[in-house]
Amino acid sequence: MTVHKQPEYQLHINHPAPPDYPSKGVQDVFATEPFSQSYAERRTAFLEFWRRNPAPDSNKAWYYELVRLEAGGPAHLGIFYAACDYIDARIDCADFVLHSIIRTLYQYPEHPHIHSAMLDRAKRTALGFKYWPDEPGQDSLCTWTENHQILFNVGAYLVGQLYPDEVFQNAGQTGREKMEQTRPRILRWLNLRFRTGFSEWLSHVYYDEDLTALLSLVDFCADEEIARKAAQVIDLMLLDMALNSFRGVFGSTHGRSYENTKKWAAQEGVTDTLKLLFGMGVFSGFDNMSAACFALSQNYQMPEAIYRIATDLERPEMLNQQRMGIRLDQMERWGLHPDKLEDGMILLSLEAYMHPRSANLMVRMLDAFNWWDNSFFTPFKENQALIRFGRMTGLLRPLVTVLERDVTRNTREEVNITTYRTPDYMLSSAQDYRKRYGGDQQHIWQATLGPNAVVFTTHPARRDGKSPNYWTGSGSLPKAGQVDNVAIIIYDIDTGPGLYVTHRLRFTHAWFPRDQFDEVIEANGWVFGRLGDGYIALHSQQPYHWNEEPGEDAGRELIADGKRNIWLCECGRAAVNGPFADFVAQVSRAEIATSGALRVTYHSPSQGRISMGWDDPLTQNGKPLVQRDYPRYDNPYVQAGFPAKDIVVQAGGASLRLDDRGKRDVG
Structure with a gap:
């Protein structure tokens, strides 16, 4: 909630x-x-x-x-x-x-x-x-x-x-x-x-x-x-x-x-x-x-x-790619310094609490603002002796570096976004974003066919409680790659020690609300859904089963056991793929080759040979695809570099011109 x-x-x-x-x-x-x-x-x-x-x-x-x-x-x-x-x-x-x-x-x-x-x-x-x-x-x-x-x-x-x-x-x-x-x-x-x-x-x-x-x-x-x-x-x-x-x-x-x-x-x-x-x-x-x-x-x-x-x-199709946010290893580029309280507030807007570059400053802020008793910082108070000892001895930064995947789960650094939209569906994802790090409230990918006909996967952090929990955030973030209407989502769950999330659940799951689709079909390891003229197909490398326990998730949650898994998603529409039965046949017959190195090659009916591995780049028909350093905006309506200086939007004869000096012209 x-x-x-x-x-x-x-x-x-x-x-x-x-x-x-x-x-x-x-x-x-x-x-x-x-x-x-x-x-x-x-x-x-x-x-x-x-x-x-x-x-x-x-x-x-x-x-x-x-x-x-x-x-x-x-x-x-x-x-x-x-x-x-x-x-x-x-x-x-x-x-x-x-x-x-x-x-x-x-x-x-x-x-x-x-x-x-x-x-x-x-x-x-x-x-x-x-x-x-x-x-x-x-x-x-x-x-x-x-x-x-x-x-x-x-x-x-x-x-x-x-x-x-x-x-x-x-x-x-x-x-x-x-x-x-x-x-x-x-x-x-x-x-x-x-x-x-x-x-x-x-x-x-x-x-x-x-x-x-x-x-x-x-x-x-x-x-x-x-x-x-x-x-x-x-x-x-x-x-x-x-x-x-x-x-x-x-x-x-x-x-x-x-x-x-x-x-x-x-x-x-x-x-x-x-x-x-x-x-x-x-x-x-x-x-x-x-x-x-x-x-x-x-x-x-x-x-x-x-x-x-x-x-x-x-x-018929709209591809938007855009970059947001900054990287903490480049904080000085943005005029930020890890020894100034005022800059510390900017770093906390990224929720960089115990990041190696900001942890010592965070302790100063906890003292300066009397935050030890702020309920949001209860985990810090519970470990106050350890944190103070680390700062006093100069060991805090090495300590949080060892625990970085867990203690920086709130942190939101630079993200590269791909969104592909058609009249019948939309697929959106954060490209190769902080894989295997913990996630607090980040939502990495989603396919949308209607108000409640949405599909996404997560690795649950815990069964219940505050975020991150069963559906909010992630225990471990995946590596996601997207080629227009196709997405690959790879999980390699971090089972190492943690201060925030101490017990790692060894499964991933998908939200696939069957009752919100006009049709749902299972074939050859795939789950297919149709709403109107929009189609979706979801595949798990690991065997899956439906949650049929009483509650909101019954008949809407797919569970796949295992700390490693590869999920595939392909979307389609009647205007491109023909009848739903044809889409099901095309995708269910597609070749999928996986390896123990968490690498998959999927022969997509629409996009050709798509490959990605945990440590290997996203490729299409053998050609590497860019997953980082996107522009501020790149789509049919606006192209703007990063960081933005001038942003010109044009759509249907109307325009909007902005620049970093405050100019705003609407036409």
């Missing part, structure tokens, strides 16, 4: 709803084609849907009450006070909630339903919050990941801008001082995102948070440079979503993802946003706030070129 949908992250509402407040929700229908070509009509549909429905049961509920105000309805003021209580209590993800209060203060201070007592409470809450880990107070806020850093810093900046001469009670700084402190952090974050993309790459959970913070800047920041660069990064995030989504499903590889968001599209954090902006998806409100911010935004308008990419549904 998405972590911030768990009970401890919910609002506690102690005031009754207003008269005529909707008591029961009306479920929306998932749209796999644009339900309207007009943004104005889509926005009206969004506003009307949430006027007729109660706010979702999440800490993001006040955003939807602002939508209700915009739509002409009375807001549930109990949700407002519960949101302020949540922020005042400094519960993790309070920064998510904070931006709904900031939007209230900036956009709705004159609204007849927002009375003076509410504005006073919002002001006290905003000025009393803890915005950075060096401020006083013990808590378990997560302030350091990529999305949290922009939310906290933008929040502090905008509250300071609104109250320049007021004092932030926790920090003892004036609003102007807060602005001076946070402005360089915001610009550094924006510049790095423009040039290199996201360490939380293509996250269908955390793009929602980033977009919310950036929309706050575009709508309310008086600094033109910041506002303009924020709009640029929004453009690029929406471009990412347009290129790597399939008919309302953001079904790509992800830097961060959870079990439920991978399995069920209606629980993605951005599905409401996809439907509002692209017309495909569903208004679920499950864990979304950016859709509300887009609908309420007075300053941001999505470029037409991005909409045309997302809705280019009849293009």
Whole structure:
């Protein structure tokens, strides 16, 4: 389950709803084609849907009450006070909630339903919050990941801008001082995102948070440079979503993802946003706030070129390759140094906690910010004596180097992404990404045929518990290689000692929900699925069996025993492969040759002879294929180098031109 949908992250509402407040929700229908070509009509549909429905049961509920105000309805003021209580209590993800209060203060201070007592409470809450880990107070806020850093810093900046001469009670700084402190952090974050993309790459959970913070800047920041660069990064995030989504499903590889968001599209954090902006998806409100911010935004308008990419549904094939993130062995290239606390926060946006290059700095941060008692760092506190001894003796770096595959499982370095999309399916993967390292929430590959007709594999880290667990993250990451509609996924499970994951499960498994396909056939070691005119074939080198135990996974999970395994996936469609029976026959007869060295050669009916080994490159018909050092973008609509300087997008006669100096031309 998405972590911030768990009970401890919910609002506690102690005031009754207003008269005529909707008591029961009306479920929306998932749209796999644009339900309207007009943004104005889509926005009206969004506003009307949430006027007729109660706010979702999440800490993001006040955003939807602002939508209700915009739509002409009375807001549930109990949700407002519960949101302020949540922020005042400094519960993790309070920064998510904070931006709904900031939007209230900036956009709705004159609204007849927002009375003076509410504005006073919002002001006290905003000025009393803890915005950075060096401020006083013990808590378990997560302030350091990529999305949290922009939310906290933008929040502090905008509250300071609104109250320049007021004092932030926790920090003892004036609003102007807060602005001076946070402005360089915001610009550094924006510049790095423009040039290199996201360490939380293509996250269908955390793009929602980033977009919310950036929309706050575009709508309310008086600094033109910041506002303009924020709009640029929004453009690029929406471009990412347009290129790597399939008919309302953001079904790509992800830097961060959870079990439920991978399995069920209606629980993605951005599905409401996809439907509002692209017309495909569903208004679920499950864990979304950016859709509300887009609908309420007075300053941001999505470029037409991005909409045309997302809705280019009849293009026979689209190949997108792009690079995101940075490598820790190149940190100095990006102006980062492993002895500076401020740079340490940037390194933690990659979650490089106990990486050999950052471990000693991490111990300094644990001390400086009193993080030993932050619940997120419980594993460090449990090993505090060992960590301190290692730092004192100079042995910490050698120690974490020995344990690197386990203790850096959260770390997200540079990724090279391949996404291949047709009218009937999409296949996406992270190429040869940190093979055999542990994985926390990374999602390496996925095939998508429909909202819930998705297929992927993982090596489960543990049976249950926090991430990484059975479906979220990985015990050991695979090596993945993709040639258009064909993917090879090789596992060689690390069974060495670990501090985070101590017991290694010796099997891999696949999510293949039989009940979500029109047809499922098994033949010659392959499992085939059809949804409409889209086809998928999945093969395991090791014998597999279906999980038939009671529960959500029954009839949907394939299990293959063994610490080593090779999975093959090939997708097809009626327009290319003919009837489903022909696709089954073609693939099931294809020659597969494997060796004990974890090498496979697959004679694909569509792509020819494809080979890859654990230590051997991906090849097609004997020719090595590139799996690293991709451009920032390379697809039919945009080609841009890495790091990006100029990005020109062209689609269907519309254009978007951006550069690293802040230029933004929409045509």
